Amino acid sequence: MNIDKNIKNKKQELLSYFRDRATEFLTQIKTKFADTQSDKRARAINEALNQTKNNLITTLLQQAEKDKWTNQEKLEAILMITYCNIVVMIESRNSVRPYEYMDFSRRVGELWDPFCKLCFYYPVNNISLFVPPLFSEVKKKMTDEITDYIDNLTISDEEKQELKRYYDKVWSLVSSGEIQLELDLHFSHNDQKYVVDFKSGFGSNEKGNTNRLLLVATIYQNLDDNYKCLLFVRAQENNSYFNTLKNSGIWEAYCGNEAYQKISEYSGYNLKQWTETNIDWASDFNAETTQHLTNNNLLQYLLW
Incomplete structure (x- = not known):
């Protein structure tokens, strides 16, 4: 050959x-x-x-x-x-x-x-890949920020400890383990960071995956690096799970020909x-x- x-x-x-x-x-x-x-x-x-x-x-x-x-x-x-x-x-x-x-x-x-x-x-196009953050790193950073904020409040030490316990409870509700922030693709273009999830299509049993994607995008939206979350779906026709993500305000979701147009727009x-x-x-x-x-x-x- x-x-x-x-x-x-x-x-x-x-x-x-x-x-x-x-x-x-x-x-x-x-x-x-x-x-x-x-x-x-x-x-x-x-x-x-x-x-x-x-x-x-x-x-x-x-x-x-x-x-x-x-x-x-x-x-x-x-x-x-x-x-x-x-x-x-x-x-x-x-x-x-x-x-x-x-x-x-x-x-x-x-x-x-x-x-x-x-x-x-x-x-x-002039794009570059980047390594996504670890959930443990994100959690530590957020926890440190909240801890510093609570420590500077003009309240008693007992009240500060109580607030920290409630904050820990929130994390325990969010996840019983580590949340995977690594999606299918992560790239930077014109000083903007993008995280991308590719899907062939949405089946009838996608509730768990949809909720996971909403949670992951919410975390990215609250990070300092100003991430944008893109969803590219192969199928032209999709169901309510796709529409939930598309209308969420935190995912920019595209399917069929629109997905290909965006791939062309970003990659060139x-x-x-x-x-x-x-x-x-x-x-x-x-x-x-x-x-x-x-x-x-x-x-x-x-x-x-």
């Missing part, structure tokens, strides 16, 4: 490369795991193909550094490598454990998130145009996979 800037146009060559690798891997995997261990076979082929993809990208980035590729040139090459890898991963997984509705819809969502994030890892790259130009699931899958997905009405979940 020759790695150069033109790899962004070598879909068929990349598909053939990944399929040949998959054939090699499956030969080994089937000797290691029995027919009854289809879940282990599926996991093994996914891991092997992801490693192959990572090896290709590592080689590409080394070549890109040497030849001084632009971020857009790197991004378009990596998008094509990633897409072709996804196609063959779905084919290979389906060959050892045929997809059903729940597995497939969930898997498509899992793959969309990291695919979109590539635009921010190799941005056209039109990912929607790339998908419309390069992605053709039904034609890119092998015949066996396309037939299975068609027969089981699963192609509808591949609307990227």
Whole structure:
């Protein structure tokens, strides 16, 4: 496999490369795991193909550094490598454990998130990633501020201790453990910090996740660094949970084409145009996979 800037146009060559690798891997995997261990076979082929993809990208980035590729040139090459890898991963997984509705819809969502994030890892615009704060750090900072405030009140020591006990009770109500402030993506653009959550769509059982996102965004809103919380959802149609977040005043929520527009606005790259130009699931899958997905009405979940 020759790695150069033109790899962004070598879909068929990349598909053939990944399929040949998959054939090699499956030969080994089937000797290691029995027919009854289809879940282990599926996991093994996914891991092997992801490693192959990572090896290709590592080689590409080394070549890109040497030849001084632009971020857009790197991004378009990596998008094509990633897409072709996804196609063959779905084919290979389906060959050892045929997809059903729940597995497939969930898997498509899992793959969309990291695919979109590539635009921010190799941005056209001048953005930079940052490490999100730890909840323990945020809690300590807030606690120290409140403690200092209480200590300076003109009240008795007993009353100060009582206020501190009530404050501790509030924290115990907020969480029984650590709150995860790390979301899917964290970047800075024009001196503004953004935290981003990607979702494939909102199901009928999203109350807990919605409440978690509201809590996380509320914490970010109360930090000094002036964070903005963005929600990008793949599905065009969503339910009341999405609307709850959209109307909360603390999440800027976008779905479908609006989400792609915002990805383009912040990263500087039109990912929607790339998908419309390069992605053709039904034609890119092998015949066996396309037939299975068609027969089981699963192609509808591949609307990227």
